[in-house]
Amino acid sequence: MELVLRNLPRPASTEAARMVGDFLADADAGLLAQLLELKARRAGLDALRVVVEDETSSESALHDRLKNQEWIFGGAYVAELVRRQYTEDTILDIPLLRGDGSLHVVELKRANIKDLVIRRSGHLMLGAAAHRAVSQAQNYLRTMDENREGILARHGVDTRRASATVVIGHPRFVSGGVTSQEIAETLRTYNTHAVRIEVITYETLLDSAARMLALASAQQDAAHQPEEPTA
Template sequence: MVNSWTPRPDGSGFDLRPGASQWACENAAIGELHRFLSARFGPPEPRAGHDAPLTEVIRKVRSGEADAGQLAQLAEALAEAPNAAEAPAAHGALQVLLDGIQTAKQRDVIAALSEAVRNPAATENEFQRILGESWWMFGGKYIEKAKRRSLTALTQVAVPLIRADGALHVVELKRACVPDLVVKHREFFVVGPEVNKAVGQTLNYLREFDEQRDVIKNRLGIECRRAFATVVIGHPAHVPDAAARDQVAETLRTYNAHLSRVEVITYADLIQGAEKALELAPSEPG
């Protein structure tokens, strides 16, 4: 429905007295009017910032580009809608908002980990605090985190994960600042002593889990026989020698090829994998 009023002669506004001209259309006529106006005047120019159209805000939420202000704008629009109770369920807008908030939280975790990794003095406890409840960063094959870090009397693992088949997967977190992450040996590079030490420690954990499999299974309901492990250690940025730094990825790949139950990755690998997972996440409802 459209109303029209006559401007006042002095330019101070419009004469809003009753009796104004009025025109209305409904149903299919609305589409015809839209097509006529679009052909006559063209589509409206998109607005920027917090005045962006709702569709643009939704696009940004789905892609993870939306900032806190745009998420708040979408939440307010949902709350103020006349059919606020039905609209989210009908159009999936509430799920879009929740997905956007979750993506923003995940990006915050990645940013916090990246900042901690850059600090040479950062300890394993700091990485444990950031990653303790963010086990999604290790991939989609894990369905939950074990409720207890101490599975035996002698071991306490950093992040105990449960795979889709119910088996245990241990994540052992080490320092990011490891200057001798890889070292030159004759004509090639090999992993440094800290890597070998971390892998040896993790293998001892796995052996203990194998030996106490029945006790852990009965007490905690976790299948830990032939469990697997990931060691996260070092970052190429902390390797001072440029030649060694360039060989980190290939050296670890060669080293991992000879391991059966333990994989060694750097914090750079972990961060890159998490970032790629967010980029590849579906942007449209499936």
Template sequence: MTRPADWSLELQLEQVEERAVDPDVKAAIADAIRYLHSGRSQKRRGGRELVRLLEIARLRASEESEWHVVRQVQDSLDYLDGSLLRPDFEEYYRIHQDGPRNELNRDYVAHTFAAAYHFLEWHYRKILENRRTATVDEVLQQLIDLSNDGRFVDAPAERPGRYRIVRGRAEMALWLERVLRYRIEVEDPTGDSRRIVSSADALAVLADDEDGLALLRAAELKRQAESLAEIRRIAEDPDATEHAMQTKLEEQPWIFGGRFVGADARRRLVSGDEIDIPLIRADGSLHVVELKRSRGASIVKRHRNAWVPTAEVHDAVSQVVNYLVGLDEHRQRIYEEFGIETRRASGLVLIGYPAGDTDAAEEDVNEALRLFNAHLSRIEVMTYKDLLDNADRALGWT
């Protein structure tokens, strides 16, 4: 979203027009200024049309090699989209100031810097008074937490002239931001979340309180992030076993977007086969996950000037095809015995972690698998890194 055009932008564009040399460049900048002045009741016009006109002016300046104008018009565009802040913009172009530097801004920065360090010194002493054995890392973490919570300072109406920092608000705000941005819903917080409460009464209080429920969900989000970090560590470890990876992934079914089928059912879905990770997705369909090696797996090879999946990948896909064929053949029995519909079953092969195990760049591996997957019907091949990166994005960590 662009910033509304204002007087500072108008003055800066007039400076840029004066510094331009070529008539076509001057005319393009003049068009932008003319549009800026065309608003009703002497209001300045901005929006997409002004951005378009400035981009034309930038292009004209580049065609005439007036690179100083290109940079200044780019500053205008950066100011409009908010990436260049008003104090810097006005000081760069000495707008509304007589001297070489804005003394008000300088004094403001100096006083803020001094006050911040005075506050940190006071808080540091308070920490040591309460915990004389606190380590440097512990003190530093408390100061970091305080800094994060400080962004949400409030001013109590009952205490004029005083301000308050409520500890823990930063984590709650981060949770809320990620929920709103990524539509994450945690329906059954477990593990660390449940350990927050110590009695039925405490649970009732938290469940009835909006902030309490937010804390439960925030704790669950943090637990998921920590689990992802552990899974990534295993995936990057060349000595880790498939069993270690399977154990950790089974604890986090949300990564695949489903819930696990019980271990007993897993062994009996298809006679003679034990599926690594069978899941029931939200639409009720069965999803089969086949785990292969993370590090050391051969994913792609060079063939006729292109990267293509290796025999190891094809073998894994064939294995999942056999699973799906068995599920189709025993569809009626599986439905009667377990209540699972296998007609729309799909499969995922997890294999490899592009990190030096192949001469191909990560982008080449992903492109080769994307083309390969485009020709598959009910099966997808994915690297562990791609899976974990997707999960990180779902939590908002990357």
């Protein structure tokens, strides 16, 4: 900001000087807010990584680290909803609100899943734990579809054709000599044939969030670089 200040022309009047001062104060405040937000997100991501890599971590511990961090799941979501229960028999782990007012459900499972991907007859496929998690998410979505009008009237959330993400497992815990690349390819194949439910690992979630932070940091640095003087 000092570089910007040195390059500004001197104000022609007291009122102009006040306006310049207000502008710089707003710019400083905006920059500071962005820096603090990035710092908080990095800290949150680091804390999540520690819990993910702990083989004893429960679903509850993972949920605690992901609460109110909807940014980790991508820019399509504007907020994490406070309400987690929309029907009597359905309690959602992390309900996210899309920009169009529709619901996205995040279902969290443990990171330590040894049979996340298994090998049968020479082929890799999802193990039982992943299939159970997907079935659970399917039931949530079906219930939301069936109760859409009541939920929309009472809570203002559109649950018709809601979507879901299942976050489960991490390659570091998978047994059977299956590599991280093989796990990613198996999940990619599975997700290609799915419509409303995506299955990802905590490794994918962490790596994606880290890339988003790196991009945001680079964009911020570029935006606040002083302009090169013209010849």
